[in-house]
Amino acid sequence: MSEQALPPTEVLERLRTSAQGLSSVQAQQRLNEVGPNEPSNVKRRPxxxxxxQMFTNPLVAILLIASFIGSVAKNYKLIKMMTTMKAGIDIIEEKERSFYMFYRQKFLKYPSF
Incomplete structure (x- = not known):
């Protein structure tokens, strides 16, 4: 059973804490045991x-097949344009995700749960 489905008292028990939080001694002990609570480094891909990597997406494969079929039928410009746009949007989204993780690591003191 996940922690979200448990009553709060049982979650606190499992985490070895209380509703008031950890004492300074407990916090220092946990810091020594498991290290600081920091997000891992995010490696940016070229x-x-x-x-x-986008060509491993099934949607892109389908669009490329459709583009090939369209080229045989002499009507492929729209499908090629759609495939290119999708690849461009995916690159932009990946860069935004990387920026968000970088921002979270560098500027947020307490990461969200």
């Missing part, structure tokens, strides 16, 4: 690798 844009070319991001672009190539």
């Amino acid at each position: 844009a070319l690798l991001q672009f190539l």
Whole structure:
């Protein structure tokens, strides 16, 4: 059973804490046991690798197949444009996710739960 489905008292028991939080001694002991509560470093992937990885997406594969079929039928410009736009949007979203994780690591003192 996950912590979200448990009563608060049982969650506090499992986490070895109380509603008032940890004492200074307990906090120092946990810091020594498990280390600081910091997010892990996020490695940014090069844009070319991001672009190539997008071709593993089934939607992109379907669009590429449709583009090939469309090219045989001499009506492929729209499908190629859609495939290119999707790849561009994916790159932008990946950069935004990387920026968010970088911002969270560097500027937020207490990460959200």
